[in-house]
Amino acid sequence: MKHFLSLQDIDSLPDWVNEAITLKKDPYQYKKMGQGKTICLLFFNNSLRTRLSTQKAAMHLGMEVMVMNFGNEGWALEYEDGTIMDQGTSEHIREAAQVVSQYADIVAIRAFAGLKDKAKDEAEEVLNGFAKFASIPIVNMESSTAHPLQALADAITLAENKTKDKPKVVLSWAPHPKALPHAVANSFVTLMKGQEVEFIIAHPEGYELNPQITEGCQIETDQEKALEDADFVYVKNWSSYSEYGQVLSKDSGWMMTKEKLGNAKFMHCLPVRRNVVVEDAVLNGNQSLVIQQANNRTYSAQIILKKLLEKL
Amino acid sequence: MKHFLSLQDIDSLPDWVNEAITLKKDPYQYKKMGQGKTICLLFFNNSLRTRLSTQKAAMHLGMEVMVMNFGNEGWALEYEDGTIMDQGTSEHIREAAQVVSQYADIVAIRAFAGLKDKAKDEAEEVLNGFAKFASIPIVNMESSTAHPLQALADAITLAENKTKDKPKVVLSWAPHPKALPHAVANSFVTLMKGQEVEFIIAHPEGYELNPQITEGCQIETDQEKALEDADFVYVKNWSSYSEYGQVLSKDSGWMMTKEKLGNAKFMHCLPVRRNVVVEDAVLNGNQSLVIQQANNRTYSAQIILKKLLEKL
């Protein structure tokens, strides 16, 4: 693994999940591995879980941590080649990436989709720009199209909670007042395609995810049918992909309820809007895994950092 | 002590003050106590002294520190139960508090009064929300109604400077162009009620603090009379409590001057507006204890963190 940009960079998911579960039992066991090594966390967007859990993971490994809110604290970056930079941007990704590479051993980056321009978002200019010009490993802390640290935490959570060899997992769209990116849903779908599960994606018409990502997946527009006998229900809002970045529906009939959930375990990446995405009764009940998922963010980050440190 | 939310959480104030003074002589003596422990500082408001001194205190104890400006860097929090979260807030305190608890061993929080809605401010939704839903100790870095780390630093400063068994201490209101919270004044009054002092609160009419807090205290609206033969004069502005959050007077006659101060020592929590709250001659003179008070913020935080670490 040169960079950790997506789940595809993981050599063997089951092994890494197991290793993460082992790390969780004794988080400081590799405290010496990161000594004299520095990670720089660059945030182009807000963050709570990712910010704290990635710092914590690095500290567990004995690394030094530098956190920077790039948008507010640094310079507006240019990503296009050949631009005459006489407008709003004052530093090119070519310089920024090379420069940051000299101050850290690993750089982790969060840069959300703008949801205005599909091609631009899919080009992943921030993440790929750093990956292209940096001389050190890049870690994706949620990019326009993927959130692999979340998906890896979800894999750990599923492994900790599954009670059958091939559980039924449903990814169910939920309503939300604002247009949200597809990154979490994309990475969860990608994760599911490689797992021993019965997997169904449920969403209203018009909310189809990128068909290249969902290729081969069962898709259902009847939520009730999809949820039948589910073992795990992952709920998440995303905006339309075909009518890119649009909110086509806020239909509260798609909100997850305790009744709909049945005996399934409830999953969500957080933050979650209560009584819009999911009702209180689910989050307050003992079928909810959301706090455990958040906890596993530390260990998904830690296993990735450990793998990268091993190759430095 | 489960949490440090107010002065009431201190078992024995004189003992802790003495222990803080001992820590100050050799700040790194418990450097091993916090190893492998993390504190997360969450700021919902600006901070200079609290930000740096609490970090320093944690470093003295060997802890790892994560600092987050929650308002700018995280998600807008919801505190009400049962809300349909389809408006401005995107994460509920229930999740935020549980999640943060998994990334740190202690969480410290600064969240000022809004000064618009007394009941809301007195509910201390941020501090109490975290205290209710977190699974780790909470430290108050100034909440709507209390600033106990400041009061503890003030207690240390008084102990270091008092030359008689029962000094006379005056808390004197001062003018200020903006409406300020009651937190510092409240905590200082609470502190004084438990000390061997002659204590008087002086303020113009209409500036009575919460009567539940000042119960039993001598209150004076004649500043000159209150200041007579004072040993320590603590100056502080606060907005009206009865006409909640209003600025009723900017009467510069209440500004502290060298002449009024007499032979007393001058105290203020800082930041202080020169020649509005107190004249230059006082701050520049050798009766001012404000720099020493600020220094003692490190040791008030350190004794609290030490006590919490001992119970982890």
Place this chain on the structure above:
Amino acid sequence: MKHFLSLQDIDSLPDWVNEAITLKKDPYQYKKMGQGKTICLLFFNNSLRTRLSTQKAAMHLGMEVMVMNFGNEGWALEYEDGTIMDQGTSEHIREAAQVVSQYADIVAIRAFAGLKDKAKDEAEEVLNGFAKFASIPIVNMESSTAHPLQALADAITLAENKTKDKPKVVLSWAPHPKALPHAVANSFVTLMKGQEVEFIIAHPEGYELNPQITEGCQIETDQEKALEDADFVYVKNWSSYSEYGQVLSKDSGWMMTKEKLGNAKFMHCLPVRRNVVVEDAVLNGNQSLVIQQANNRTYSAQIILKKLLEKL
């Protein structure tokens, strides 16, 4: 060296450059020197290189680091003496500097020129205010009129790359859409005046730097003539000094090109606007030293911190 405010605070530049080059080979060799010592970095302006490289330098020396964006996170500071502080500022530099001095062993400060009021900028109220009232060493991380950490990194870079005893160095003005400060140019000129070099400053008429700084320097308004047989070309925009802070020209004829550069090495402090200040071909080519200059920021900061730590 009490403070590091400007290049004048360096005892012996050649020795310090050599020592920095030695540090670079084994950055952690003085890891024990900074143990139990804290540096506080105060940013009044944005920063990428300075923010990360100064942190890295301090970590190399084993120091604890506290980073604060003073403008957003702290209180608006007053610098004038005797002001009645009933307007926008809420804390005086006298208190701020004394207070911060108690939480750290060294404080580093970035505060750019406002470019509105020459006398005010030249008074260096932020940097000098801290230097005057602080009780600990102050490090200049770019002030209104000087950027000595950059100049020291430039000296290291020149030492690493020079192939003759007395190279020809040209500081060439470049166009830029915005008004920029003179700090980098000033410090580079000051550096050159003490080096064994043939030094020429090239700029359009009206862009003369502070004549006290350029006294004795050869100044050329014919860029082509200045660049003849240059070994190093340092390109930088600055606004007018005589018509203080004005952009008098955006003449793209002054942009540095591969053709103009000839066989010289290209230097710039970054961030740089591509195809405005310098064309892509220069930055992408192997005559560019800009990435190495940025790397040397770590070692210029580290040698300064080491020298200050030795005297603590």
